[in-house]
Amino acid sequence: MSAEDPNPAATPTPCEDIQGDGRWMSLHNRFVSDSKDKEPDVLFVGDSLVQLMHQFGIWRQLFSPLHALNFGVGGDKTQHVLWRLSNGELDNISPKVVVLWVGTNNHGETAEQICGGIMAIVQVIKNKLPHSRTLVLGILPRGKSPNPLRERNAKVNMLVQEAVSVGDHCDGTITFFCVCDTVRNVMHCAIERQSLAGNHLFH
Amino acid sequence: MSGDDLNPAAVARPVEDAQGDDRWMSQHTRFVQECKDAEPDQFEVRQDLFSPLHALNFGIAGDTTCNVLWRLQNGELENICPKVVVLWVGTNNYEHTAEQVAGGILAIAQLLTSRLPKAKIVVLGLLPRGERPNPLREKNTVVNGYLRSWLPRLGRAQLLDVSGDFVHSDGAISLQDMFDFLHLTATGYRTMAKPLSDLLLQILEETHVPGI
Numbered sequence: 059m060s061a062e063d064p065n066p067a068a069t070p071t072p073c074e075d076i077q078g079d080g081r082w083m084s085l086h087n088r089f090v091s092d093s094k095d096k097e098p099d100v101l102f103v104g105d106s107l108v109q110l111m112h113q114f115g116i117w118r119q120l121f122s123p124l125h126a127l128n129f130g131v132g133g134d135k136t137q138h139v140l141w142r143l144s145n146g147e148l149d150n151i152s153p154k155v156v157v158l159w160v161g162t163n164n165h166g167e168t169a170e171q172i173c174g175g176i177m178a179i180v181q182v183i184k185n186k187l188p189h190s191r192t193l194v195l196g197i198l199p200r201g202k203s204p205n206p207l208r209e210r211n212a213k214v215n216m217l218v219q220e221a222v223s224v225g226d227h228c229d230g231t232i233t234f235f236c237v238c239d240t241v242r243n244v245m246h247c248a249i250e251r252q253s254l255a256g257n258h259l260f261h
Numbered sequence: 262m263s264g265d266d267l268n269p270a271a272v273a274r275p276v277e278d279a280q281g282d283d284r285w286m287s288q289h290t291r292f293v294q295e296c297k298d299a300e301p302d303q304f305e306v307r308q309d310l311f312s313p314l315h316a317l318n319f320g321i322a323g324d325t326t327c328n329v330l331w332r333l334q335n336g337e338l339e340n341i342c343p344k345v346v347v348l349w350v351g352t353n354n355y356e357h358t359a360e361q362v363a364g365g366i367l368a369i370a371q372l373l374t375s376r377l378p379k380a381k382i383v384v385l386g387l388l389p390r391g392e393r394p395n396p397l398r399e400k401n402t403v404v405n406g407y408l409r410s411w412l413p414r415l416g417r418a419q420l421l422d423v424s425g426d427f428v429h430s431d432g433a434i435s436l437q438d439m440f441d442f443l444h445l446t447a448t449g450y451r452t453m454a455k456p457l458s459d460l461l462l463q464i465l466e467e468t469h470v471p472g473i
Contacts, residue, residue: 078395078397079391079397079398080392132441165280200284200286201284206282237433
């Protein structure tokens with residue numbers, strides 16, 4: 059793959075209605091409408107792991123009080139989230155924090171491509187919401203036992219953590235956060251760097 | 262309802278591990294183990310309503326009738342003697358016609374009645390889906406129609422249609438009931454679980470004969 063080949067994970071792509079009931083577009087339209095009506099301080103964006111958070115008591119307990127909105131869609135890959143955020147879901151709102159959690163559904167794509175997709179989303183958020191902080195969550199391990207997807211996800215996390223700490227992102231507006239053991243050391247470094255730069259996670 | 266080997270929805274098929282972490286097989290293996298360990302009176306939906314009924318839950322997201330058929334033929338019915346089996350499958354059979362899907366569900370019900378001679382089978386009707394009226398809603402309704410007439414002929418099997426309240430007068434389904442216009446919220450589950458629970462309690466009472 060040459061540097062010229064477009065990265066599918068970073069190419070905004072709506073989800074095709076293969077099943078026949080238009081649910082993905084229904085959800086997207088609902089989120090666009092929410093953006094017009096509501097004024098979230100925190101916006102959660104991503105795949106089923108984000109979407110399902112809304113269904114558990116923990117949402118009402120921890121996140122509703124923060125005036126949070128949930129724009130998670132089950133099955134979404136980075137390119138789907140990228141399309142949604144580029145087509146209305148970030149219009150008319152100015153959250154203080156955007157929490158981004160996506161990447162585990164990017165089957166058939168490399169860790170580098172998935173990282174590229176995540177960073178493309180980060181850039182769109184930065185462009186549309188210049189005053190927001192973005193918190194990128196590390197993607198979780200999966201499967202009962204060690205398997206190639208766990209390796210892929212761990213590699214994505216490592217690449218993203220590096221990518222948010224260089225160049226334009228050094229201004230502290232993007233933070234990578236992972237609860238996984240495998241990147242615990244890396245996370246400590248990130249937090250250290252944040253403290254040195256005088257920034258903190260939530261203020 | 263002709264020969265089942267002509268109905269693709271009645272052909273047992275495992276799910277291939279296309280993603281790479283083998284989660285479907287992990288879940289199936291776990292269910293087979295649960296059969297070996299447990300002695301349930303029935304299986305299905307594990308919630309406050311159902312735990313006291315000694316229930317097991319062998320549901321897997323995304324399964325078609327083919328996948329459920331394969332699982333039941335490959336260990337998930339071993340060593341157990343449930344009084345009731347609750348079967349809820351068919352909405353994911355995108356490649357099949359309504360008649361084929363109903364035939365697949367019937368094939369599973371037939372397998373259950375032959376493998377579990379003491380069990381009553383409760384088949385849940387397929388729910389409507391999608392925010393507004395669409396072809397899948399029509400298809401699921403047609404499937405339920407076939408089941409309504411076919412299941413009673415099996416004996417020991419019945420249809421419970423819990424779809425009634427989910428579609429509002431304007432044809433819309435609410436996110437309060439289905440958070441993605443397919444899967445149920447806690448509220449949605451409460452709506453369909455109560456009539457199911459009532460039916461199960463009734464069946465379990467009927468089948469409880471002292472001394473047997």
